[in-house]
Amino acid sequence: MASPKALGVLFLLIMSGSAFAASGDNNDPANASGTNWTNPDSVYASDDARATYTNIAQDTLFVTDFTIGAASGATIDSIVVSIEGHGTAGNSARRTLAISLTKDGTNKMGDVVTLTLLKNTDTAQEVTGSTNGLWGVSWTDTEINASTFGVIINNNNTTADEIRIDHVQVKVFWTGDVTAPTIIQCHLQGYGR
Ligand SMILES: [Ca+2]
Numbered sequence: 001m002a003s004p005k006a007l008g009v010l011f012l013l014i015m016s017g018s019a020f021a022a023s024g025d026n027n028d029p030a031n032a033s034g035t036n037w038t039n040p041d042s043v044y045a046s047d048d049a050r051a052t053y054t055n056i057a058q059d060t061l062f063v064t065d066f067t068i069g070a071a072s073g074a075t076i077d078s079i080v081v082s083i084e085g086h087g088t089a090g091n092s093a094r095r096t097l098a099i100s101l102t103k104d105g106t107n108k109m110g111d112v113v114t115l116t117l118l119k120n121t122d123t124a125q126e127v128t129g130s131t132n133g134l135w136g137v138s139w140t141d142t143e144i145n146a147s148t149f150g151v152i153i154n155n156n157n158t159t160a161d162e163i164r165i166d167h168v169q170v171k172v173f174w175t176g177d178v179t180a181p182t183i184i185q186c187h188l189q190g191y192g193r
């Protein structure tokens, strides 16, 4: 039996690319605003505190600053938006949202996709662009990592039935991490003697 001293113990920690971000991670927003939306920043977390909207003007809810952390030089393959919330109307058209993406935090880019919320029951639902997983838009890692990248949400209906959104998340899938892995810690203990 080898003595404990003779046993080599190797600890190796490798970090790749940007700090712990991975393709396909769920990302939470850190910025939200919208005229006539009440408590817009409630969309940051799934906690049953909700942003609500009862106006008939279809004002935009801007949700940005997702800190995606896509690798430098990566090819952006698809973008998935998840909306957790519900509506109060019996008529499903009055629980329907129009969802699109933005690069600059203000203007819609590419596809606008509709999503019908459930009645009075929070459920997280995922949506992707109708043309392809990129919402009909080309994206660079710089654009996807920008604090102004995000989701634009509008009530798709002009009635005052209440819309309630608990949580908004974005998943971005990418390939081609061109950043070489970096060994940041290496310990060799008790090896040999
Ligand atoms: Ca909830």
Ligand SMILES: [Ca+2]
Pocket: 042, 043, 044, 045, 046, 047, 048, 049, 050, 051, 165, 166, 167
């Ligand atoms: Ca919430």
